[in-house]
Amino acid sequence: MEKVIINSYEDFEKLVGHQIGVSDWIEIPQERINQFADATLDHQWIHVDTERAKVESPYKSTIVHGYLTLSLLPHLWNQIIEVNNLKMMVNYGMDKMRFGQAVLSGQRVRLVADLQSLVNLRGVAKAEIKFSIEIEGAKKKALEGVATFLYYFN
Template identity: 70%
Template sequence: MEKLIINSYDDFASHLGQELGTSEWLQINQDRINMFADATLDHQWIHVDTAKAKKESPYKSTIAHGYLTLSLLPYMWDQIIEVRNLKMLVNYGMDKMRFEQPVITDSRIRLVTKLYAIANLRGICKSEIEFKIEIEGQRKPALQGIASFLYYFN
């Protein structure tokens, strides 16, 4: 997979309304879920108790935390795009974000992106990226929304 290379605001703006790319598939295993539970102190049984989840969960398995799925967005975004000539990059916000369906343990997810909007804010590039985190073999995504980033070009 080849990354999209962006060198300037005009480079970025030329992709308005277009798909920017798709990441590789990433498997979400129980170890990753447990580490996220430890990092966030969220040990709800639906995420970490495999025996109870097998018996009592409607999914018959543990599921990833929604915020674990969201937290993987920067990792997958980095597989899609390389923005050069930067002084700094800032995560600016999330809009219209919805958790559509759970990620069942051992599922694979990937990120699909499109440039939704772009603005030049006194020399700072504000990009709004429409994203979907898809689950392999599922029609509905795990989550979708619009991520905003501020790119400070040199």
């Protein structure tokens, strides 16, 4: 799918109520899980101990940290959309976020994003993006929610 290009508030407005796009699949290998554990000081065995997970985990594998899955949102979002003519963009909030299914080490995920609403706050575009992070081959989503971004156009 081709990246959506936004150059103004009016460009954004045309997308309200529509799917913005779908990212490429990205694999989450054990190495990335271990790096995330180091960065966040979250070394729970279910994430990092591959041998113990094979035996004791109901998944028979290590699983990706939920927050690692969430942290991929900006990377995946940038594959879908390019917003130009900005002074800055601010992550404003997350709402109705739910983890639906664990992502196993080595699985691939992608982002599906819809523009739920857009409000003009005295020249600042407040965009509410309904997002889901899907797991390749799985029926349940890894993560769903609404991300709110503030876009300060020039």
